Amino acid sequence: SQTIHQWPATLVQPVGSPLSLxxxxxxxxxxxxxxxxxxxxxxxxxxxxxxxxxxxSSEVPQNLSASRPQDRQFILSSKKLLLSDSGFYxxxxxxxxxxxxxxxxxxxxxxxx
Amino acid sequence: xxxxxxxxDQVNVAEGNPLxxxxxxxxxxxxxxxxxxxxxNRGLQFLLKYITGDNLVKGSYGFEAEFNKxxxxxxxxxxxxxxxDSALYFCAVRAPTDSWGKLQFGAGTQVVxxx
Numbered sequence: 636s637q638t639i640h641q642w643p644a645t646l647v648q649p650v651g652s653p654l655s656l657x658x659x660x661x662x663x664x665x666x667x668x669x670x671x672x673x674x675x676x677x678x679x680x681x682x683x684x685x686x687x688x689x690x691x692s693s694e695v696p697q698n699l700s701a702s703r704p705q706d707r708q709f710i711l712s713s714k715k716l717l718l719s720d721s722g723f724y725x726x727x728x729x730x731x732x733x734x735x736x737x738x739x740x741x742x743x744x745x746x747x748x
Numbered sequence: 749x750x751x752x753x754x755x756x757d758q759v760n761v762a763e764g765n766p767l768x769x770x771x772x773x774x775x776x777x778x779x780x781x782x783x784x785x786x787x788x789n790r791g792l793q794f795l796l797k798y799i800t801g802d803n804l805v806k807g808s809y810g811f812e813a814e815f816n817k818x819x820x821x822x823x824x825x826x827x828x829x830x831x832x833d834s835a836l837y838f839c840a841v842r843a844p845t846d847s848w849g850k851l852q853f854g855a856g857t858q859v860v861x862x863x
């Protein structure tokens with residue numbers, strides 16, 4: 636069966652510090668991968684998506700970047716965090732063949748102080 | 749572009765009573781529709797989907813949803829709510845022309861089930 640991992644689970648970082656969040660998927664190959672941010676409240680905002688190694692598409696201009704160094708690894712980064720980067724970051728995957736539903740990881744709670 | 753509306757910020761229901769969470773959508777062509785549930789500080793859990801076929805789809809934990817093309821709706825239902833169903837529920841739509849599998853989510857509906 637497929638599983639998706641995210642780490643760290645929680646993170647407190649000062650403004651101006653770098654960021655690296657990692658997401659890995661097990662039990663599937665060639666997944667589509669997605670990064671979302673859920674701000675306080677509830678709405679989900681799609682940040683990045685990838686359909687293959689080294690291929691990244693950005694949905695909104697921002698202080699963040701993403702990379703996909705391996706087939707089942709998706710990394711969210713920032714060189715200098717802003718207060719507005721605080722939120723709950725969710726990684727998701729879907730099948731690259733019959734990509735209907737997405738499956739979500741447990742999330743990372745980021746607080747920028 | 750596709751969009752999803754969840755008109756209720758919160759739905760309150762007594763345990764044992766029927767639960768309905770409303771969702772309407774806008775998309776070109778025949779939509780792919782989804783429901784997810786989120787418990788506090790957790791990721792979203794997939795409940796059910798409509799791709800094609802029978803308008804009534806059954807999912808996890810006793811939930812079902814009815815696709816209504818004329819009303820562009822996909823309401824989530826459960827005949828008898830449990831306290832443990834208290835959570836945040838998201839409706840999502842995918843355009844059939846989207847080959848990247850991107851979903852557009854609604855703003856979410858908080859469900860509160862009281863004993």
